[in-house]
Amino acid sequence: MMKRMELLKSILLSLLVVLSLLLTWNVWSYQPASEPYDESQTTVENVSIAEERTTADLIQPSRFLVHGEVAVSGTTDENNIATLTSLMQEWNVYNIQQNFSFDEAEFKDIVHGSNRIELMYPADVPFTAYRDIITFENSSLPEDAFDRVVIDLSGQEDAPFTIYFVHYDNRVVYEGRVDATYLENLNNVVVSNAASTFTPYFAHEAGDRIIHLPVERREYIKYLYKMSTIDINLFRRALFQDPDAVTLNQFGAARDQYFDQSSNLMEVDRNHHTLSYVNPSAEMSTVGRSGELFQKSRRFVNEHEGWVDDYHLYELDAMNQQVDYKMHVQGLPVFNDNGAADIYQEWGETRIHQYVRSFLSIQVEFPNEDDTVSLGSGYDAIEAIESIEDYDPEKLQDVTVGYYMTKNSNDNTYTLDPVWYYKYNDSWARVPVIGGGDPVGLE
Template sequence: MGLKYIEQVKSVILLLLILLSLTLTFTIWTYSPSYNMNETPVVDIAIAEKKRMEDVVKPYRLLLSQEESLSGSENTQMIEDVLNSMKNWEIQTVELLNNQASDQQINEYTKKPNRMTFFFPAEVPFKIYDNILNFTDYSLPNASFDRLIVEWSESPSEKMNLYFISTITQKVYTANIGNANQETFIKRLKKQTIDLPVYNEIERVNRLSLYVTTSPKIMSSYSYIVEEIAPEKFKNALFTTPSLVRSNPLGTSGQEYTDDSALMNVDFIFKRLSYVHPASESDQVGKSDELIQQSLNFVNEHNGWTDDYRYSRINFSTKQVSYQLYFLGMPVFSKDTATEIIQYWGTNRVYRYIRPYYTLDVSTPAKKRDVQLQSGQNIYDLIYSLSDKKVSSIDDIAIGYNLSQDDQEKVLNLEPSWYYLANGSWIRVTPELLGGGKFGLE
């Protein structure tokens, strides 16, 4: 009886295995995967890295006024250290203090003792800086500023104040600081700024003052092997369906990428690409805070921050936002190479996007040498001696890097130079001028 029972069980198991095999075979034969013909293939569009708002919206200068003396710095790390000590402050009750401040009044705000001024290269909306400092006022004004002043008192009983000044609209806003320990802040500030270079104020009739260094400065020039980012990466990031994009050479100087809705030109000479989406063009005026936020998000979408780029210009009528290349904390300018990320915004998307497609590998310079720069005061005096009319149009004087290409050695050269700002453009004070040769204002 036992053997017969075992044989019956084995027969049942064999039958079940045969039925399972037939079922699996039928399923494989009849399976038809569901394809969505409208799906686009997933493409890796990450190019470099993402940035936060505080990484791209930065002051370029700090000026400290104490007992009739001025000192300052354009050192990024030092400025960030001071700003970081302000991030826990509760900034309360932002109010309009002066609706039409004269240039003379703005000068007074800046140089009054026990004040520290941060200079920004372009106007920053309050709603954008709310991402960086802690505003507890939920009804921030729909306004912008390009100077932020911290005022303190030697008396512990008096509170610190903030002033937000727009040198463009000439409006001055003030705010209280809720929970700052004034004594601790002053001690830390004096420690952070103990060795700051001395600055001079150059006063001008009915004009904003200029602030310049009084001592020469030794800096380094650098050369780097050219490191280019494959334009194909930007094609994958910017076009809706990269696989449908057509590519055509533009002689030996460039390449063109196009589909039925957009065009991207790559300029091999200037190491610049220009993308345009004509259908999104719009003539509506933009809102500053929305434009800056959109522009940051757009570059973040393809991790497009290939180097240290900082917010530098905005134009509401054309909906343009620009980010300037910085190197070792100094702005980089060039006559033959792209050094800006520029965006024009249209209807719900970027209309035009212009940018470099190289990157600076700052860890491995090919060459390096020291350069001594004259003081800012000497540069101003030199320009004045050559053209006193030109001096009247100057809005700022600062050090930057002049970027040039060496095609034979395939390197990018970065030379520290003095620049002055006039009519919205930074103009280099050339070596010819400094050496007493021809009039060297580029």
């Protein structure tokens, strides 16, 4: 009886093994009876307009300051900035933690105190994005953002030095450590010759802010560029699900509208060389993480290789899911009244809601070393700003030199004039001239 039971068990086990093999084969060899998957029905056509960009390409400091024992020196030069950031890319930052133990005076000493390098960013920089620029030992980083990086040079030569990640308006400070082995090279390359190499700066107090500005007048080159325009059909193919089903309405020679059955709309302004794409079906936006917002904004443009010229992250608003990238020339931001120097995005929950950008690209530069502008000092800029009616120093956020881009009337050339700009109550404007007149040079 026992032998018969063992035999039945063996037969049953063998049948189960055979059944298992048959089921596995069916899974492997199964093909659905539906139509083959057509990627073109669910994804936007692969289009290459210009180039892709990395995080390090897009997130750049607008300037950095070297705070010595007495004097402060600074630079906006892109080569000087590249030298410093390339040194930082070799570092390994560890022990990241939030610092809560400071009052207002101590906060300003952390940021603006002596023996420090202060890197200033025009937009909030997420920690998760900065991981692509500098190495962090910590596997998890704060879900937070900063707009300044401060390197403390005041410690002992053989001890790790401190690096601070500061959100200036929110008075939030994180700190980490970097091994002392990198300090000597930093001092030799950047710090030791700062007073003779960089521009002297002074500190101006505006409300609870300290804004550093150049002490002296400076000569800036006035640029003239011939611009080319990107073929609008490339954007039509890149942005619409079915480009062949897009309808075109033309309103004279200057304005075109493209739309499809989903009510997606792309409007082209040929006078100002800008386009605006709106996807009305995008879900309502909610407050999201700044790191996710930056990464999807970068990937979105990378998908159609839509980066032209030199664009840097200039605004990142996680609350409203808005991102703005601005053209830069010689390390300085380019401003244009009609948006021809910006790439702007507004996001829904998972999809782009609005995409507004220039379709210009620099084709030829006409350099003229003799065509320069003597721009007023930081003192001149502050005097002009303070002369504005109803000026409130609490609302002044930043002051910088930028280029004002204007189209010349007779051809497709653009002039870039160096001008003082100020950020006031979250908006950028040209610094006015006392008594009126041309803001260039603040004469």
